Amino acid sequence: MLKISTRCRYGLLAMVELGQCYGQAPVSAQEIFKKQHIPKLYLQQLLVKLRRNGLVESIRGAKGGFILRKDPKQIKILDIVKAVEGPVQLISCTKQNKDKCCSKIKECLTRPVWVELHEVVNKVLNERTLYDLMR
Amino acid sequence: MLKISTRCRYGLLAMVELGQCYGQAPVSAQEIFKKQHIPKLYLQQLLVKLRRNGLVESIRGAKGGFILRKDPKQIKILDIVKAVEGPVQLISCTKQNKDKCCSKIKECLTRPVWVELHEVVNKVLNERTLYDLMR
DNA sequence: TTGATACTTGACAAAAATAGTCATATATAG
């Protein structure tokens, strides 16, 4: 069904929250999960992934929390999705992934639709930034 | 990761095979699974779904098999995907699905991206027909 | 210095979805 995972949804929700407070004091996981009703420990996991991918910075201890490492205008939605889920690969036989292509790639009549879908999804996620979602 | 399921991929492969033989003798599951290396019993299942959704007709007995019920030009890729997988719903909070929307739908800042993705994916699948994939 | 708050890490676990199988029955051509 191509359903967007909660990982993605929660990850983006968290980033939007951090975006709203960009330039201000750190926001704790606590505050985010209360506001958005995301399971706390699950959210923590996602925030760790966002940190490891350089999207947020974490500050330990009391009054600590998370802050964005970049201006929301510089953060693509695709970066966020990749951070929490890995690359957005609707199919495995892509240009970037030649070893995963099957031997029939040239004759494969179905591949073009899947490639088109793959590209269109990546395009949308790559063109929108976190800033576009804020107000 | 939004990966296309094997159900979709196999289902479309089967439909393309049937498309290539449109107007000719029925094609058996046997022939399709040998040509495309799809697990036979799994393919049977998918073909039953395609039949129940009115996309193919089945002919039992020796020399039987499956044929398309419509011209490939009349069959949208979306119809095929829906038949084997159900509706393509990237998110649950869509216009068609108002009871599944959360109470925060109006304030939800993340929803617009997901809606855009949802729409763009459905658009591509709705605009392409089986005929577009054939040669 | 002590307590409260907050992040870190790695492992673990339940639930759901995906992918595939099996047995049994029915239908038809030749």
Added chain:
DNA sequence: CTATATATGACTATTTTTGTCAAGTATCAA
């Protein structure tokens, strides 16, 4: 009559998703 084909529903294995837990580290504020 028999070989070939589909029909059906239940069943199973694997993988992915969606979390949870425990034990630890770091920082602030009183």
